[in-house]
Amino acid sequence: MLRRMLLHMAVATLLIASAAFAWQVMADGDGAGSTAGTLVRVLAD
Amino acid sequence: MTTPSPSPRLPFPSKRAQMSFLFLFHALVSGGFIVAYLTGDEDTYGMHLFAGYTVLIAVAVRLALGLIAPDGSPLRLPHPSRAALGQWLGWLVRGDSRAWRGRPAVLSWMAALLLAALALVTVSGVAADAVSKLEHLHEALSTLGLWLIVGHVAVVFGLHGLKHLQTAAPAPSPVHPTSTHGATP
Numbered sequence A: 001m002l003r004r005m006l007l008h009m010a011v012a013t014l015l016i017a018s019a020a021f022a023w024q025v026m027a028d029g030d031g032a033g034s035t036a037g038t039l040v041r042v043l044a045d
Numbered sequence B: 001m002t003t004p005s006p007s008p009r010l011p012f013p014s015k016r017a018q019m020s021f022l023f024l025f026h027a028l029v030s031g032g033f034i035v036a037y038l039t040g041d042e043d044t045y046g047m048h049l050f051a052g053y054t055v056l057i058a059v060a061v062r063l064a065l066g067l068i069a070p071d072g073s074p075l076r077l078p079h080p081s082r083a084a085l086g087q088w089l090g091w092l093v094r095g096d097s098r099a100w101r102g103r104p105a106v107l108s109w110m111a112a113l114l115l116a117a118l119a120l121v122t123v124s125g126v127a128a129d130a131v132s133k134l135e136h137l138h139e140a141l142s143t144l145g146l147w148l149i150v151g152h153v154a155v156v157f158g159l160h161g162l163k164h165l166q167t168a169a170p171a172p173s174p175v176h177p178t179s180t181h182g183a184t185p
């Protein structure tokens, strides 16, 4: 059960992080330059 | 005089579906909390809002379902009891295996505290988004939430470890058939 829980959590973290990232890029809405910039900022965090 | 007929019970999903919901809920709040915690910066505020609202909606749905769930449902909100926690601590201190078998009372306390903390953290986040003066309160509550989560993970793994230690340990030597000592009723 614990293993299943951890797997669900890992998948959810990745999905939420990706969706949140896409959301932020869309909200910023100023082109590919900002996408790369956001990715760098997120990774640097 | 006619007795009022009992109000019809709403059909509730199967126990299996309820457990799947709890797994999904757990995945959403833990994933959402981690992402929100790591993106609290101004630069990543969009991500922070997305992850925070994910947790807020998940907790709101969980609490609403907990309020309408019928008796015996795994979705019922936890009812932590101080007496049960005291008994559990006694078992733990004495090394009594009842401390890690079944569903220990400490888990119900953890669930209640975590649900309350997640609700406070997310609601204070929405408030801080509107009134910047509340940002410090939101930060403080998030830090408190993080420590609770660290405690939660430690308790879950600790109990898991104790359960496995016991199953791995050699079984106690059997009581001699003629002996009257140690006979269980």
Ligand code: HEM
Pocket (backbone or CB within 6 Å): A002, A005, A006, B022, B025, B026, B029, B030, B031, B033, B034, B062, B078, B103, B107, B108, B110, B111, B112, B114, B115, B118, B149, B152, B153, B156
């Ligand atoms: C390694 C990480 C984790 C593991 C193995 C884990 C495991 C568990 C387990 C086994 C339960 C069920 C306890 C019970 O019987 O009531 C539980 C409940 C809960 N956990 Fe976690 N957890 C982890 C991380 C987290 C995180 C990061 C959060 C929140 C951000 C969290 C929030 C909760 C909540 C709110 C409950 C109560 C669920 C409910 O009754 O609705 N957990 N966890």
